[in-house]
Amino acid sequence: MRREGSALNGLGVVILKELSDHLTSVRMRVLEWLVVLFALAALYLAIQQVKDTTAEDPFLLLRLFTRAREGIPITFVAFLSILVPVMAIGLGFDAVNSEYNRRTLSRILAQPIYRDALLFGKFIAGLFTISISLVALWLLVIGLGLVLLGVPPNAEETARAFIFLLVTIAYAGVWLALALLFSIVFRSAATAALVTFGLWLFLTFLWPSVLAQMVAAVISPPDPGYTALGLPTPENVEWGQILSRLSPSTLFGEIAFVLLNPDDVSARALGTIYLVQLQGAARGALPLGQSLIIAWPDIVGLVAGTIVLFTIGYMVFQRQEVRA
């Protein structure tokens, strides 16, 4: 038996309402200032470096995203990989539980809409809000970069930068879906925020660099033969990489590296590259299509992660009692 009517009934109304809530909230003011200040700081650091080192660089614009001043190892990409989760979690951690706590949920769900529309509307509105900030940030960086560098970007650079923007939005989607999931599971907004931020810290700082390697060492212990020579064991390294890709932050870092460093030979494959493979490699930059093919599995991973997290949240929400 099918239920009557569309699951998306009222979706537009929910999106508009949530969007207006987001855009007028104090949280959004804070995020806007963060965007402006971080953009200026990152640009300042990058431009010093770019001006010093490059005269005839074909990817001058992309250097803005990836170069850091000596001694201060913070690139624009690294800063984004931290700012974006904070924004997404900040917008999503109280999405559903606040409706419970304000006792508005049962009243809203007694209107002719399905729960689908409410949850999906909240997700879309959150993602749209973050997209607005990210597009603003992106334009700010490119615009200021143009003014400060005085060199117009070529088509490929622009395309790469634009795809990077889309990937950043997908990256935001993962964290937003995670925050939304915890806002459904935990009735207390504070608990939801704490758990989401905790998981973010774990996945970003603890998992890829430490725990994934430890697990890899258990699954595939280093070969004493390699260790004796002071070399890492290939299987061990590969396992470490596979495991660390469970973290969206790793995926985002890899995609950004491949997309924004077309002329770096180590961006020609993700994972272990043997010295043999680099010997005799053609010099020059990789075409955009090839970079995309390399980054594609990671991009799919980000989008799939978003869908999986949202679906889990959806299933939990459907089974939940509306009674506060």
Place this chain on the structure above:
Amino acid sequence: MSDTVIEAKNLTKRYGSATVVKGISFAVARGEIFGLLGPNGAGKTTTILMLLGLSDISDGTARVLDHDPVREPLAVKRRVGYLPDQVGFYDNLTAADNLRYIARLIGLSREERQEKIVAALAHVGLADVIDKRVGTFSRGMRQRLGLAEILMKDAQVAILDEPTSGLDPQVTVELLDIIRDLKQRGVSVLLSSHLLARVQSVCDRVALFNEGNIALMGTVSELGRQVLGGGFRVEVEAEGQGLEAHLAKVPGVQRVESAGANRLLLLAQRDVRPEAAAAVVGAGGRLLRLAVEEPSLEAIYQRYFHEHPHEGERHAA
């Protein structure tokens, strides 16, 4: 269109091994105010949520306005207004904006929206706070805003969960007036409450809930007859000789008590005022005053659970 707006048959709700609603059946007629009464935790809110399609039905069937709340929840929710227990609104929005959001979810056009919102808010007496943030509203005002939402929706059925709990007596009276007014407009009302005395005055029929069952159902006087064996108290003030004996012979009178000079109290199975008046006049007395006190739901309730205490104990064990 049938004359039954809500029909529950053997409605059951189980959470794991616990059964909170145990196969209840009732029907609400068009234009009727039907009360679900009982202590907290007796299954009233669960029943309401099942009727609205907001909670799964474990067993049995429900029909609301000839629609199945499980399979056609949108059709049900389009025609039914719901005021939840301790209704909440978006505190950062104004009263009008809160209603506007709901109006858009219902799908009212722009012109319709403005017109209906203003009319509904005026009707519940919130016209002068239409552009105030709901955060500043008292509990009574929030309840009235909730009723305004039902008015705006042009609902055929209003389901009100504990509409008067936590309100002071004055506000309660105002709220009950609005509920009576809903009935005047042809809206059928299903309301739940644990405050028996308050809602007794508005309900046409009531169902007394106990531990997930409907213990008693009917009009208040029917229940009075059933449980108290009457429960009507008719006060007669008259001058005359031997009136007590004459009044005792009136059919339906169970007992006659003297309540001071020229005052007699009749305990009766029904409202015996006409017969009592005839008896006084027939005996050559002068009738000065005649008053009736209907059986109180409180008394019915107390008596019923005094007589059936084992049910509670069995479930508690």
